[in-house]
Amino acid sequence: MNFKGLKLLCLICILVLSISWASTESCDFVIENVKLFDGSKVTEHANVYVKDGLVLRIDTNQTKINCKYKYLIEGKNKTLIPGLINAHVHIQSREDLKNSAQAGILTVMELLRLQEDSIAIFKSLANEAIYSDFYTSGIGVDMPDAVIKFYIQSLNPYAPKTTMDVELFISERIKKMVDFIKIYQDSRLPEKFSDTLFDKIIFETHKNNLLAIVHSETLKDTRYVFNHGADIVAHGWVDNLFTESDLKKWKERAFYIIPTLLAHTEIKKQLNPKSYTLSEDEIVGEVGRLHKAGITILAGSDAPAHGLNFTTDFYRELGLYVRAGLSPFEALKTASINPAKAYRLKNKGEIKVGAYADLVLIKGDVLNDINQLNKIESVWKKGVRIK
Ligand SMILES: [Zn+2]
The missing domain is CATH 3.20.20.140 (Metal-dependent hydrolases)
Structure with a gap:
């Protein structure tokens, strides 16, 4: 296969993958456009998808949300941190x-x-x-x-x-x-x-x-x-x-x-x-x-x-x-x-694909001011919203 053919094949693959994501993926909820501290790094604008108590997917707010969700949380001007x-x-x-x-x-x-x-x-x-x-x-x-x-x-x-x-x-x-x-x-x-x-x-x-x-x-x-x-x-x-x-x-x-x-x-x-x-x-x-x-x-x-x-x-x-x-x-x-x-705890302390959806959503930027911890808006334990 020549270079052109390979390029075409790649494009088809990407198309098929995105169609299957759009048509088949469902999730419980999405936190959209949030500042994310995942345990080791900060992403300014992230979307976090949760399904069955686990983090299903993380992408940036450049990505269109194609997941069929039960509810969506607007994360603008908020920070998401691990439980x-x-x-x-x-x-x-x-x-x-x-x-x-x-x-x-x-x-x-x-x-x-x-x-x-x-x-x-x-x-x-x-x-x-x-x-x-x-x-x-x-x-x-x-x-x-x-x-x-x-x-x-x-x-x-x-x-x-x-x-x-x-x-x-x-x-x-x-x-x-x-x-x-x-x-x-x-x-x-x-x-x-x-x-x-x-x-x-x-x-x-x-x-x-x-x-x-x-x-x-x-x-x-x-x-x-x-x-x-x-x-x-x-x-x-x-x-x-x-x-x-x-x-x-x-x-x-x-x-x-x-x-x-x-x-x-x-x-x-x-x-x-x-x-x-x-x-x-x-x-x-x-x-x-x-x-x-x-x-x-x-x-x-x-x-x-x-x-x-x-x-x-x-x-x-x-x-x-x-x-x-x-x-x-x-x-x-x-x-x-x-x-x-x-303490060798598995799937905790981080927000990553496959980890427990233990999530804390905070108003404002806790990475700028640690006292924002006093402004917790929502808490999810293993994907269940408890606050
Ligand atoms: Zn003690």
């Missing part, structure tokens, strides 16, 4: 999951649940669109008289004291349907893990293909847990500025930090405990320094700890990242694609 992920919460009731979902936070990661009997119930709630998807660690690994006791005034009844106990502890958590393992490390408390025990906890966690998420409040403990194999650090530190040699190490492998900045700044303002030796500006500034150096930040609020809510306080957390020097684009990543990658 947000809160990387650190403690769910108390189904209302918390409902409120999170209404706020566009369609996935929550719980980093301690003492009442493990309720795990199955909370997970099954996620089948209803009005509730956020729920992932949990169940009860954390801690020494009996250590961090959990310090905060909750009750001993951890399952605390493993020997390496044999650790194996049993992890297998029990798996039976209870946990999604990852939370570990409590605080070397300031009188009762703490031996190296052998800590290493065994990480070993068993990884052997079962689970992530090890470790609570740390000091730089010393963050260094320790990194050196001993932690995947994600919750809270970070408020006592010292990290150094270049820390960075060099932390960049050697995937390592994620949930800085819970709002909780830290509230504690600093309200209580100013002795352990908070850094100033508020320094605590916030550490997140900017980490981000600049290429360490991945995950947004987590720790609600309802310190009186924080499951809704707008999460936006305030992102606002603090912007204060730390992240752009709104980068701050949104900490609540979408970053936690999806860190």
Whole structure:
């Protein structure tokens, strides 16, 4: 076939393809001409097509909408972002999951649940669109008289004291349907893990293909847990500025930090405990320094700890990242694609063809002003409009 013939064949193919798209494709709804943040990039004028709870197609507003839709949303002067992920919460009731979902936070990661009997119930709630998807660690690994006791005034009844106990502890958590393992490390408390025990906890966690998420409040403990194999650090530190040699190490492998900045700044303002030796500006500034150096930040609020809510306080957390020097684009990543990658969540944290249609439509340009998160117009969970 000569060049002309090939060209003709291509044209025919394109024609046939576009006719078949126009005549056979149907979808549930289309969001037209919207500014799209898909988790990794921004498209100024996009059309997003949704069908059966998934993103069916994304094109630009240059393309004529040929899909038979049930309804169409005008996206002009609005921003569409993926359903947000809160990387650190403690769910108390189904209302918390409902409120999170209404706020566009369609996935929550719980980093301690003492009442493990309720795990199955909370997970099954996620089948209803009005509730956020729920992932949990169940009860954390801690020494009996250590961090959990310090905060909750009750001993951890399952605390493993020997390496044999650790194996049993992890297998029990798996039976209870946990999604990852939370570990409590605080070397300031009188009762703490031996190296052998800590290493065994990480070993068993990884052997079962689970992530090890470790609570740390000091730089010393963050260094320790990194050196001993932690995947994600919750809270970070408020006592010292990290150094270049820390960075060099932390960049050697995937390592994620949930800085819970709002909780830290509230504690600093309200209580100013002795352990908070850094100033508020320094605590916030550490997140900017980490981000600049290429360490991945995950947004987590720790609600309802310190009186924080499951809704707008999460936006305030992102606002603090912007204060730390992240752009709104980068701050949104900490609540979408970053936690999806860190927690190995499939088809979440991104708006792409084939992903869940977890969508949040915001009035105005949230990529210009992160506070626009307070102007959410609509929320869809897996294609179902819940706001
Ligand atoms: Zn917490």
